[in-house]
Amino acid sequence: MSARRAVVVGGGIAGLATAALLARDEWDVTVLEARDELGGRAGSWERDGFRFDTGPSWYLMPEVFDHFFRLLGTTADRELELVPLDPAYRVYSDPTTRLPPLDVRSGRANAAALFESVEPGAGARLGSYLDSAADAYDLAVTRFLYDTYETTSGLRDPALLRRVPRLAPLLTRSLARHVESRFADPRLRQILEYPAVFLGGSPYGVPSLYHLMSHLDLDEHVLYPRGGFTEVVRAVARLAEASGVRVETGSRVTRILTEAGRATGVELAGGRRIVADLVVSGADLHATETTLLPRELQTYPESWWRSRTPSPGALLLMLGVEGALPQLAHHTLLFAREWRGNFRDIFGRHRRIPDPASLYVCRPSATDAGVAPPGHENLFVLVPVPADPGLGRGGVDGRGDAAVEAAADRVIAQLSAWCGIADLADRIVVRRTVAPGDFAADLGAWRGNALGLAHTLGQSAMFRPRNASRRVEGLAYVGASTLPGIGLPMCLISAELVVKRLRGDRTPGPLPETVRV
Incomplete structure (x- = not known):
C-alpha cells in the first residue's frame, strides 16, 4: 500500500512543524515555500557580518517546545543551546518623567x-x-x-x-x-x-x-536560543528532512486543486501540479482562502474578514552599530507616557505611527557574539504601528519609502535620547527597515499585519478559525491566524492540532509523548 501523500504550503515554523509530525505518522510529505529561504515571519537577514532575526525574539512557553521536540524523539536541549537572560528585560520610561530605568529579573x-x-x-x-x-x-x-x-466535550468537563x-x-x-x-x-x-x-x-x-x-x-525564565531564532527554524527543518520530508524553496503555490469538494493537490506558478491526499496551508489564512480557493469553497471569504481585527503592523529596524551599547539589555522596552494614546494611534479610528512610540529593542549581541562582527552590536527594533500597507515599504540603507525612513529616523533619535546614547545615529553602519507594505507583499499578510489575528475575545479559543476547512475535505490550516494563535509556541501547537484531527483525537490536551528521551 502506497504512503499517504501530503503537501504543505509554506515553510514557516508552522508548516515545517506540521510536515515533521506528519512524517512521523508515515505520511509522504512535500513542503513548498514560495520564498528562497525558510522561516516565514521567523526569518533571517545577513549583511557585512551581521545576522538579524527578522521576527520572533522571545523564547517563552519552553514546555511547549520541549513537548514538541519530544514528539519527534528528541529534546529542546539536544537541538538548541538555550541561555537564560538576566535581566529578563530592561524598561525605560519617557525622560520627561525623570524616572530611572528598571531591570526586570525573572523569578517570583x-x-x-x-x-x-x-x-x-x-x-x-x-x-x-x-x-x-x-x-x-x-x-x-x-x-x-x-x-x-471539534466537540464541546472539553468545555463541558x-x-x-x-x-x-x-x-x-x-x-x-x-x-x-x-x-x-x-x-x-x-x-x-x-x-x-x-x-x-x-x-x-x-x-x-x-x-x-x-x-x-x-x-x-x-514567574518563569526568559531564554535565548544561541544563534538566534533561525536556529529554531533550522532545528525543525532538520528534523523534518531527517524524517523524509522534501522541502522545496522558490516554489509558489497559486491554486489548491479540488475535486468533488475534496483537496487533491496544488498547482504552482508555471503550471506544475502536485497530487496529494492532504493539503495543509501554512500560508497567511486570508491569502489561502481568498486567492488559492474559488469563492464557493472558501470557509473564510472576504466578507468574513471585514469584521475581524488584525494584529498591529510593525515598523522594523535592523541596525548594525559600531561600538558597545551597554545602555541596552538583551531585551529592552521603551514605554511612552501617552500609553493609551499609543494604542489609540494603532487601533483607533484615526490611525498613525505613534510618536513618540512605545517600542521594543532586541540586542542579541549582548548574549551572542556570533550575530555581529567584533567591536559591533546588533539591534532589532520593533515599533507597533497600524496594520496598513499604505504606510509604505522599507529598504536597505535608507532607501525605503520616505515616510517609513522618516519614522525610522525618529525612532533612532528616541532611542538615542531616552537611553543616553548620544551618538547612536552616527555609529550605524548597517540599516534596514521593514514596514507593513513589506509584510503584505513578501508574506501575503492580511492588511500588512505583523503577527496574525489579534487575540480579542471573539478571536480566541473556540472563536478562532479552526485548523480545517469546512468546505473542502482534506484541507487543513496552520499558523498564527488559526487555532490556537500567535507566536512560535502557538504555531507548534497548531501543527499538533492538525495531527490530532487526522488521528481522531478530540481530547483537550497535548498528544501523548510515546517516545521518551
Missing part, C-alpha cells in the same frame, strides 16, 4: 522585590496576581490551547465547569482594567499590560485571561 522573589521597591504593597499584590496568572496559564495549556474544538466563577470575570474585563485595579504606578502597569502586544492586541482590547502571560516572564 525578584519580581516581587522590584514591584515593592517601586510601589509599597505592590510586591504582595504581585504575588496574588502571579498566582492567578499561573492558574490561568495551566488552564490554557491543559484545556484550551490543544483543543481542536466538570473540572473546568467548577472554575467558571473564577474564569468568567477574566473573559469579560480587559487586561488593562484588571491590572489598573491592582497597581497604581504607571511603570508597573505597563510591565503587566505590554504582553498584550505579543498577542497582537491592545491591553484595552484583549481579555484579562491573558494576564497569564506575566507568568512566563516573571
Whole structure:
C-alpha cells in the first residue's frame, strides 16, 4: 500500500512543524515555500557580518517546545543551546518623567522585590496576581490551547465547569482594567499590560485571561536560543528532512486543486501540479482562502474578514552599530507616557505611527557574539504601528519609502535620547527597515499585519478559525491566524492540532509523548 501523500504550503515554523509530525505518522510529505529561504515571519537577514532575526525574539512557553521536540524523539536541549537572560528585560520610561530605568529579573522573589521597591504593597499584590496568572496559564495549556474544538466535550468537563466563577470575570474585563485595579504606578502597569502586544492586541482590547502571560516572564525564565531564532527554524527543518520530508524553496503555490469538494493537490506558478491526499496551508489564512480557493469553497471569504481585527503592523529596524551599547539589555522596552494614546494611534479610528512610540529593542549581541562582527552590536527594533500597507515599504540603507525612513529616523533619535546614547545615529553602519507594505507583499499578510489575528475575545479559543476547512475535505490550516494563535509556541501547537484531527483525537490536551528521551 502506497504512503499517504501530503503537501504543505509554506515553510514557516508552522508548516515545517506540521510536515515533521506528519512524517512521523508515515505520511509522504512535500513542503513548498514560495520564498528562497525558510522561516516565514521567523526569518533571517545577513549583511557585512551581521545576522538579524527578522521576527520572533522571545523564547517563552519552553514546555511547549520541549513537548514538541519530544514528539519527534528528541529534546529542546539536544537541538538548541538555550541561555537564560538576566535581566529578563530592561524598561525605560519617557525622560520627561525623570524616572530611572528598571531591570526586570525573572523569578517570583525578584519580581516581587522590584514591584515593592517601586510601589509599597505592590510586591504582595504581585504575588496574588502571579498566582492567578499561573492558574490561568495551566488552564490554557491543559484545556484550551490543544483543543481542536471539534466537540464541546472539553468545555463541558466538570473540572473546568467548577472554575467558571473564577474564569468568567477574566473573559469579560480587559487586561488593562484588571491590572489598573491592582497597581497604581504607571511603570508597573505597563510591565503587566505590554504582553498584550505579543498577542497582537491592545491591553484595552484583549481579555484579562491573558494576564497569564506575566507568568512566563516573571514567574518563569526568559531564554535565548544561541544563534538566534533561525536556529529554531533550522532545528525543525532538520528534523523534518531527517524524517523524509522534501522541502522545496522558490516554489509558489497559486491554486489548491479540488475535486468533488475534496483537496487533491496544488498547482504552482508555471503550471506544475502536485497530487496529494492532504493539503495543509501554512500560508497567511486570508491569502489561502481568498486567492488559492474559488469563492464557493472558501470557509473564510472576504466578507468574513471585514469584521475581524488584525494584529498591529510593525515598523522594523535592523541596525548594525559600531561600538558597545551597554545602555541596552538583551531585551529592552521603551514605554511612552501617552500609553493609551499609543494604542489609540494603532487601533483607533484615526490611525498613525505613534510618536513618540512605545517600542521594543532586541540586542542579541549582548548574549551572542556570533550575530555581529567584533567591536559591533546588533539591534532589532520593533515599533507597533497600524496594520496598513499604505504606510509604505522599507529598504536597505535608507532607501525605503520616505515616510517609513522618516519614522525610522525618529525612532533612532528616541532611542538615542531616552537611553543616553548620544551618538547612536552616527555609529550605524548597517540599516534596514521593514514596514507593513513589506509584510503584505513578501508574506501575503492580511492588511500588512505583523503577527496574525489579534487575540480579542471573539478571536480566541473556540472563536478562532479552526485548523480545517469546512468546505473542502482534506484541507487543513496552520499558523498564527488559526487555532490556537500567535507566536512560535502557538504555531507548534497548531501543527499538533492538525495531527490530532487526522488521528481522531478530540481530547483537550497535548498528544501523548510515546517516545521518551
